[in-house]
Amino acid sequence: MTQLASITNNHLALKCEMCGHQSMIAVQHLIARLGRDISVHQVVPKLRCAGCGAKGKATFVITYVGASGTAMLGARQSGSGD
Structure with a gap:
């Protein structure tokens, strides 16, 4: 489970499964x-949709907002032919 402390420079891109409302939160x-x-998987069920008011019905993607070069360094995988 991803702890918030490990992704402090990121945002969560959220989409409500009930109404389709989308938002991002730092x-x-x-x-x-x-x-x-707290982990991301513990946070998402606590969130309420600003569109329809549904609670805990969001899907999420962890999104890096900032310098794309730094993001690419974090995306590097070991054993990928380096």
Whole structure:
């Protein structure tokens, strides 16, 4: 499970399964409200859709917002022919 503390420079891209509303929330904002030691999988069920009010019905993608070169370094996989 991915801890918020390990993705502090990222955002969560969320999509409500009920109404299709989409939004992004900065992980720093979640850390301020819920703490560093909570996992993304623990956070998502606590979130409420701003579109329809459904709680815990979102799918998510962890999204890096910033310098794409830095993001690519984090995406590197060992054993990929390096």
